Amino acid sequence: MSEFRIERDSMGDVQVPATAWYGSQTERAKNNFPISSLRFPRRFIEALGIVKKSCAIANEKIGLLEAEKSVIIQAACDKVIAGEMDAEFVLDIFQTGSGTSTNMNANEVISNLGTVAMGGERGGKKIHPNDHVNMSQSSNDVIPTAMHVAARVAIERELLPALTAFEASLNAKAAAFDHVVKSGRTHLMDATPVRLGQEFGGYAAQMAKARIRIQRASEELSELALGGTATGTGINCPPAFPVNAIAAISEQTGIAFHEAENHMEAQASKDAYVSVAGALNTLAVTVMKIVNDIRWLGSGPTSGLSEILLPDLQPGSSIMPGKVNPVMSEAMMMVSARVQGNLTTITVGGQMGNFELNVMMPVMAHAMLESVAILSNGLDAFRTKCLDGIVANEARCKELLELNPSIATALNRTIGYDMAAKVAKQSAKERKSVRVVVKELGLLTDEELDAVLDVRSMTEAGIPGS
Numbered sequence: 001m002s003e004f005r006i007e008r009d010s011m012g013d014v015q016v017p018a019t020a021w022y023g024s025q026t027e028r029a030k031n032n033f034p035i036s037s038l039r040f041p042r043r044f045i046e047a048l049g050i051v052k053k054s055c056a057i058a059n060e061k062i063g064l065l066e067a068e069k070s071v072i073i074q075a076a077c078d079k080v081i082a083g084e085m086d087a088e089f090v091l092d093i094f095q096t097g098s099g100t101s102t103n104m105n106a107n108e109v110i111s112n113l114g115t116v117a118m119g120g121e122r123g124g125k126k127i128h129p130n131d132h133v134n135m136s137q138s139s140n141d142v143i144p145t146a147m148h149v150a151a152r153v154a155i156e157r158e159l160l161p162a163l164t165a166f167e168a169s170l171n172a173k174a175a176a177f178d179h180v181v182k183s184g185r186t187h188l189m190d191a192t193p194v195r196l197g198q199e200f201g202g203y204a205a206q207m208a209k210a211r212i213r214i215q216r217a218s219e220e221l222s223e224l225a226l227g228g229t230a231t232g233t234g235i236n237c238p239p240a241f242p243v244n245a246i247a248a249i250s251e252q253t254g255i256a257f258h259e260a261e262n263h264m265e266a267q268a269s270k271d272a273y274v275s276v277a278g279a280l281n282t283l284a285v286t287v288m289k290i291v292n293d294i295r296w297l298g299s300g301p302t303s304g305l306s307e308i309l310l311p312d313l314q315p316g317s318s319i320m321p322g323k324v325n326p327v328m329s330e331a332m333m334m335v336s337a338r339v340q341g342n343l344t345t346i347t348v349g350g351q352m353g354n355f356e357l358n359v360m361m362p363v364m365a366h367a368m369l370e371s372v373a374i375l376s377n378g379l380d381a382f383r384t385k386c387l388d389g390i391v392a393n394e395a396r397c398k399e400l401l402e403l404n405p406s407i408a409t410a411l412n413r414t415i416g417y418d419m420a421a422k423v424a425k426q427s428a429k430e431r432k433s434v435r436v437v438v439k440e441l442g443l444l445t446d447e448e449l450d451a452v453l454d455v456r457s458m459t460e461a462g463i464p465g466s
Contacts, residue, residue: 007123016123021088023108023123029091029101038093040102040362041369045089047150048106049080051142051226052133054248055241059135062240069114069132076113076127085109093366097352097359099143107133136241138229140267140357145226145249147365151276152221153253154369155214158376163211163283166379169387170204170290173197181455182307182397183404190404193458196307196392199297203290210283217279220272222256224249228263231356269353270346273364277346280371284339287332287375291382294390295329307397311389328386335378342367401455403427407434410452415443 004015007024014024053074060070079085088109095101107129114127127133134142178197185191226249227242229235242259250257260266300306316325345367349360358364401407408424411434415423427437435453438444444452 005123021109021112022105025104026108033092033095035092035094043150043154043369044365046081047146049077050252051146053077054245057248058241058244061244062238072114072117076110093362098139099362100139103139103142136237140230141225141228143361145224148221148224151368152218154372155218156255159372162376162379166383167204167207169383170200174201174204177392180392180394180397183401190406192406192409193455195459206286210286213279217276220275223260224257225260225266228267232263232267268356270350270358274350277343281340281343284336288336291329291332295326307393309391309393328382332378332382335374339371342371402433410458414452
């Protein structure tokens with residue numbers, strides 16, 4: 001059997017690997033863009049399959065596509081959706097900015113699967129990649145549609161569950177640590193007392209707000225460009241096609257989608273994508289703050305804060321025996337940095353909506369789906385490997401709190417700011433507790449000190465000792 005088959009397209013003959021399910025246009029693009037090892041991720045290929053299947057359903061329903069061919073196309077799309085054909089999606093992310101090459105990659109794979117199912121040979125086009133698989137469509141509305149479907153499905157099925165679970169774990173730690181009073185810190189310097197549970201409660205509130213932002217952002221992706229075809233005008237697209245195709249997309253995903261209010265906007269701009277990337281960026285900032293705080297709170301074991309104990313996961317040094325590092329925090333910090341970098345890619349890409357079409361869609365889709373995936377996986381890994389196993393080091397919290405000169409803040413109402421400042425400075429200089437310094441200076445009785453220096457009450461609303 002020959003190593004290649006010859007396929008013909010509008011530009012002439014092309015040698016295509018005999019065993020390939022893709023065709024001539026994919027082969028041309030594969031040769032034109034040998035740039036990186038980056039390929040469209042699973043979620044995007046799945047979304048393309050869903051879109052193509054939905055289009056076949058719609059075209060049959062409105063009487064454009066024969067039932068037999070529709071059924072065959074749908075069966076081929078099911079293989080794409082299930083991941084059976086992922087190896088056939090061979091094109092680089094860095095390609096034509098409309099994603100036309102990848103749209104044709106999908107069309108050709110589905111065409112050849114359908115053609116063979118009808119008794120033909122690969123390349124025989126009994127199911128034609130353009131006339132049948134791409135019927136009523138253009139790359140210019142298919143790719144933005146797949147971008148939205150892929151990102152929204154990933155957010156709803158992966159990221160939001162990960163956020164919900166992470167938030168729940170933080171709330172559980174907030175409750176478990178509520179009795180532990182420790183030094184607060186502002187500007188990295190000692191500040192008035194807080195409860196360890198309050199710190200974790202603050203983290204939980206951050207995650208709750210992040211989850212709400214992501215939910216709102218996901219809604220922006222519900223508008224689909226399908227039906228705009230080449231330039232947003234809907235040329236070659238029957239009026240009944242978009243609503244039927246999008247209804248099928250909603251049914252297959254279990255997520256509500258609807259037709260874009262303005263097809264010119266939907267294809268020329270990617271503002272919704274930029275907006276969602278912004279919400280992911282905010283989440284990345286939140287994650288960076290939380291995991292970095294946890295890294296610092298667990299620093300030590302002898303010369304750091306060591307107010308919490310992190311699970312030991314792996315040896316931390318190839319030369320220092322017994323060293324264990326906060327590896328999960330470090331991994332999540334890198335995740336956060338990558339997501340913030342992806343925002344820049346998506347932002348620049350969003351600016352390239354030249355006239356009637358954005359021309360940086362493939363790299364935007366890759367950056368978006370990578371951000372969603374690494375945030376989802378990272379949050380789950382950090383939660384199960386680190387967060388759930390954190391233990392409060394209560395003795396260390398008490399030790400550092402007793403030496404905290406900012407406890408003198410509670411003395412303002414009894415001895416005045418200036419005298420309290422003197423006490424705080426002497427406490428820090430001599431490494432004595434505020435209580436000891438006040439007693440040495442004869443400023444308050446033991447009973448008065450007990451009332452004023454109740455550290456638990458300092459973490460609650462109101463005036464300590466009142």
